Amino acid sequence: MSVTPATDAETLLDDDRLTLSGLLFESAQGLAARFEHSLRDGTGLSSQWFEILLRLARSPGQRLRMADLAAQTRLTASGLTRAIDRLETQGLVMRAACPSDRRGMFAGLTASGLNRILIAVPAHLDDIGTNLVAPLTERERAQLERILRKVRDHVSPDSAAGSEPDC
Amino acid sequence: MSVTPATDAETLLDDDRLTLSGLLFESAQGLAARFEHSLRDGTGLSSQWFEILLRLARSPGQRLRMADLAAQTRLTASGLTRAIDRLETQGLVMRAACPSDRRGMFAGLTASGLNRILIAVPAHLDDIGTNLVAPLTERERAQLERILRKVRDHVSPDSAAGSEPDC
DNA sequence: GGACAAAGGTTGTGTACGCAAGGAACCATA
DNA sequence: TATGGTTCCTTGCGTACACAACCTTTGTCC
Numbered sequence: 001m002s003v004t005p006a007t008d009a010e011t012l013l014d015d016d017r018l019t020l021s022g023l024l025f026e027s028a029q030g031l032a033a034r035f036e037h038s039l040r041d042g043t044g045l046s047s048q049w050f051e052i053l054l055r056l057a058r059s060p061g062q063r064l065r066m067a068d069l070a071a072q073t074r075l076t077a078s079g080l081t082r083a084i085d086r087l088e089t090q091g092l093v094m095r096a097a098c099p100s101d102r103r104g105m106f107a108g109l110t111a112s113g114l115n116r117i118l119i120a121v122p123a124h125l126d127d128i129g130t131n132l133v134a135p136l137t138e139r140e141r142a143q144l145e146r147i148l149r150k151v152r153d154h155v156s157p158d159s160a161a162g163s164e165p166d167c
Numbered sequence: 168m169s170v171t172p173a174t175d176a177e178t179l180l181d182d183d184r185l186t187l188s189g190l191l192f193e194s195a196q197g198l199a200a201r202f203e204h205s206l207r208d209g210t211g212l213s214s215q216w217f218e219i220l221l222r223l224a225r226s227p228g229q230r231l232r233m234a235d236l237a238a239q240t241r242l243t244a245s246g247l248t249r250a251i252d253r254l255e256t257q258g259l260v261m262r263a264a265c266p267s268d269r270r271g272m273f274a275g276l277t278a279s280g281l282n283r284i285l286i287a288v289p290a291h292l293d294d295i296g297t298n299l300v301a302p303l304t305e306r307e308r309a310q311l312e313r314i315l316r317k318v319r320d321h322v323s324p325d326s327a328a329g330s331e332p333d334c
Numbered sequence: 335g336g337a338c339a340a341a342g343g344t345t346g347t348g349t350a351c352g353c354a355a356g357g358a359a360c361c362a363t364a
Numbered sequence: 365t366a367t368g369g370t371t372c373c374t375t376g377c378g379t380a381c382a383c384a385a386c387c388t389t390t391g392t393c394c
Contacts, residue, residue: 030323156197
């Protein structure tokens with residue numbers, strides 16, 4: 001019989017590392033839940049749609065290769081195929097063939113899609129301000145950005161896929 | 168016709184707030200993806216199952232009311248019902264009636280479930296160390312924890328539901 | 335005590351996702 | 365120019381989730 005199994009388990013489950021990663025996930029999920037509601041109510045966009053439209057809007061020519069967009073959004077290829085299907089039926093996105101690689105497809109913003117995201121962003125910026133920036137001091141905000149950039153670069157180095165036009 | 172629509176859109180889409188929240192989400196998602204793979208390979212647990220078992224293990228009596236567990240995991244009541252169904256068929260969790268409120272149910276760890284999570288945690292702690300703690304200095308780690316705690320408390324104040332035994 | 339509102343869980347239904355398989359195009363090598 | 369391997373995207377299938385509807389129990393107000 002081990003001597004103090006309960007105490008061992010407790011110290012194990014209260015480890016600082018667990019706390020830190022828990023805080024990161026709870027912060028991100030809590031924020032995501034708030035954004036989801038605001039976006040849905042204010043613009044009729046899900047956060048998934050918002051992210052796709054935003055990433056397209058920031059890309060040269062307002063378009064990206066399917067594979068690059070999939071990498072940026074952390075969707076699988078099949079998941080993205082269907083997401084773009086839905087956005088296309090709403091008229092917010094349009095597929096276009098890639099002239100230099102006939103396997104490839106672009107997903108590009110339509111005028112309607114660009115309009116939609118440009119309308120949605122200001123309210124979302126306010127939302128970020130209220131829920132994430134406001135509770136922090138300016139110094140804390142700067143620290144958080146610097147630290148998170150380090151973490152992001154470490155765990156997710158390919159998040160800029162498609163930045164350089166390749167077609 | 169507006170004067171410089173393209174420039175306006177660019178400054179709008181490059182706003183610092185968008186960058187900051189993007190960094191937070193990309194960090195959390197990148198980390199989650201790494202944990203998902205390690206957990207699955209090392210212990211056969213999904214991160215969903217890991218989180219549920221962990222939260223139960225940390226609770227008094229290794230059990231929680233369904234509603235409290237749902238709040239902690241950010242699942243809806245129906246989502247949690249089915250998650251617990253699956254864990255129960257695996258023998259890791261057991262439901263128990265609440266004597267003081269006949270509507271209520273407890274979800275509690277079985278011996279097998281407790282064993283499983285105690286085996287899984289050490290490897291997961293290493294994983295957090297490698298992917299989140301290691302790239303930061305000790306000072307940065309402390310700053311991050313302090314700042315995230317502020318954010319978490321602001322956006323997700325009910326994340327400790329069920330801490331006080333109420334039954 | 336009886337009516338009504340609210341809370342705790344479970345079940346029906348639709349949707350979105352990942353995985354595996356498939357077809358088309360590209361590229362290397364011979 | 366054939367051929368085998370790889371990449372890009374799409375489709376079939378199973379799974380997990382949210383939402384709404386539901387039933388039971390509790391608490392409240394008269």
